[in-house]
Amino acid sequence: MRECANCGNKYDKAFSIKMNGQEQFFDSFECAINTLAPRCEHCETRIIGHGVEAEGSIYCCAHCAKHKGHFLVDRPPQEKLD
Incomplete structure (x- = not known):
């Protein structure tokens, strides 16, 4: 299980986004937007x-x-x- 970079939730369906050479994991699009947008x-x-x-x-x-x-x-x- 991966931990969400935004909220810290450990989630078995987390996904990753690689941006500017750095990969981060998120449990939802909301958390990804909050962190990256x-x-x-x-x-x-x-x-x-x-x-x-x-x-x-x-x-x-x-x-x-x-x-x-x-x-x-x-x-x-x-x-x-x-």
């Missing part, structure tokens, strides 16, 4: 999608990046519907 530089939410990046910082969305002085677009401009 980056946090938004503005609101500190866990980024489990692509996020957006500017000058070495990662944000959950363009709105949060704007709060830190970056102009990023995370979707195309809205087209006018006739």
